[in-house]
Amino acid sequence: MSVFGDVPLAPPVAVFKLSADFREDGHPQKVNLGVGAYRTDDCQPWVLPVVKKVERLIVEDAGLNHEYLPILGLPEFRSASSKVALGDGSAAIKDGRVGGVQALGGTGALRIGAEFLRRWYNGVNNTATPVYVSAPTWENHNSVFADAGFKDIRPYHYWDAAKRGLDLAGLLDDLEKAPEHSVFVLHACAHNPTGTDPTREEWKQISEIMKRRSLFVFFDSAYQGFASGDLDKDAWAIRYFVSEGFELFIAQSFSKNFGLYNERVGYLTVVARDSENLSRTLSQMEKIVRTTWSNPPSQGARIVSKTLNCPELFAEWKSNVKTMADRVLLMRDQLKAKLQALGTPGTWDHITQQIGMFSFTGLNPKQVEYMIAEKHVYLMASGRINMCGLTTSNIDYIAQSIHDAVTKVPQCRS
């Protein structure tokens, strides 16, 4: 008899299973359009030149050691992260009502925020507060809030499959109908998985309703800089909401824009009404951190902090980020052009209208199966592709594969 005799085998996390299957595939033309990590035109991971430089500085600095960071993280990292999100001239920062928690990636930031909200928002330990996530959304959002204790996690309308764009009417309607004080998880830019973002006018409409109906704003910002190539442009929505007076959370990830995936560098920015509310909030977040990981890892935070706090390195970083964003934009242009040249049925404007790492191609599950089984092109069942997986060498093959999938495998009737 074992105490674990009844533990069921859990299904693997889909996106990692996809990569595992890809690795096992021996086909010479196989392509992985699954996991969201940047690739160069040679389909290689890319350690940013500025990161290499800063890592050398760190290793060579005999004055540095491996002591514990404070519970809330490296101070220079924390202030720099808030600034990157809210802008150098942020009035909220000047007012001393912005703080935050260094966390393990964007995931960790979301989790600390979610745990805090479950304990202290809308009452004490109110697990019934509805949490709204976009339909579709990054699949881990559901688990983060559920494991933090929330019992009522709901979708809000977002992706309109028919028009391959934002279902604004549905979204606004959900905001109007949501119970007051509901939490809404908003993607700051480069929506994952659809790549479809509200326009500035649409963000204003969203903001108006959220303010009027006392809904809580929780931004997930995993792609700042990566979406348009411009940090400020990608942070427009966040900064707009802050200027509109919202108290809000922003879960920031430095995985993509710094290419620091495995060092787990993230930050939860907290914007509060005033410094007094902020300090009580942070004191409770400390308690949450202490029983989760005690204090965060130092390596990644040091790299980001050194880079953001040094003008030359900061400039070099922005240029590295633009390199990545530009390559993605180029692949979008080329993929659309090739599909149009092939005469692939359907419209393909969404490829270039969508923004960031991902594209929601519109391929249905049967077509996706075909892509994987027949073409050895690996993508998520949702039809999501990682644009970074496209290169000048494989883009023709991919375009042709999509063409074949669309023409040979019928559209499903829902």
Place this chain on the structure above:
Amino acid sequence: RSHEELSSSIRSTGSSPSLVSYYSWWGGVQMGPPDPILGVTEAFKRDTNPKKMNLGVGAYRDDHGKPFVLSCVRKAEELITAKHMDKEYLPIGGLGDFSKCCAQLALGADSEVLKSSRNITVQTISGTGSLRIGANFLARFHGGPRDVYLPKPSWGNHTPIFRDAGMQLKAYRYYDPSTCGFDFKGALDDISKIPEQSVIMLHACAHNPTGVDPKPEQWKEISDLVKKRNLLVFFDMAYQGFASGDIDRDAWAVRYFIEQGHNILLSQSFAKNMGLYGERVGGFTVVCNDTEEAKRVESQLKILIRPIYSNPPMNGARIAATILNTPDLRSLWLEEVHFMANRIIKMREQLVAGLKKEGSSHNWQHVIDQIGMFCFTGLKPEQVERLTKEFSVYMTKDGRISMAGVTSANVGYLAHGIHAVTK
């Protein structure tokens, strides 16, 4: 004003930014108390007394009171830098090379468990992260009682970790304040009454905060009793190598229990023994009946981990794996661990000698008998307060001092202070 009053007032008057500014979502959030352990360092930093001593956190210091970066760590870092590796996500369970050598270090290279692949070991965010994953796993899958039995006293963070994971805490007698030693009889007595299938937490070596460890013969009796009571054993091993200076000796209890048939849970930390504190390197192991069960448990651990931090940080695990898997570095590491443990032992001896010299009439033998980084001095809270206020010696209220903060330069001052508040 409450949210409800203000919300309805805004609704009736129409949306108004100026009204919105009066209240905050967080108006009802209480100020959290400072962390009892880490709070000590905060207070220490604020003190301006040049003679101040920080004997709070268990972080090793060299004989000049400075943080110590192990040579094997620096060498490993150089090797790693030269390899120009990428920064791609690790698997949810962490760096495979690391998990393997982490398990080997604890269980021994010739462990039957490893040979049969009936363990699952995942990389975790140091010891805390490991304990939390274990606690979450128990909360979700343990069919037995919700109670986790901790030794009295235990590391302060154990209780909130298990509580936040949804478990409940109980205690078994452990420390005998009259002897400053192990209350063996009390422990056996309490353990014999623990309801079957409950979880019992054991400190593998260098008990925190007391420094009091059971002797091998006592461990054997504990193992027998725990088996008889059908309890699930959770070992916390944060100081392997650091206690006696010998990694195999420090892992003896863990290995003995496994040999005796306990399928244990095990948390490991590399914060102290490799000085990798801020890199957050740790491991969590579940010893299962067989590979098939290990696979099922592994799949569930991943489901637990993914919504906390997705996958663990690379840097520290890479350093640890490089050290453990490179023969030269491994030998160097063993020497350095031995050296750190020996310095602690020497400080214990010098503290007792110093107290004798001050003319203390108390029996301070326990300072030498206790093992590992911490010493449970036996000081009462009022005496601790005086030691802090009058001598700027910072320690936790329970009378625990971190011997790592003691140096040949300040051990005399410490003896003087302790004598002053206890004579």
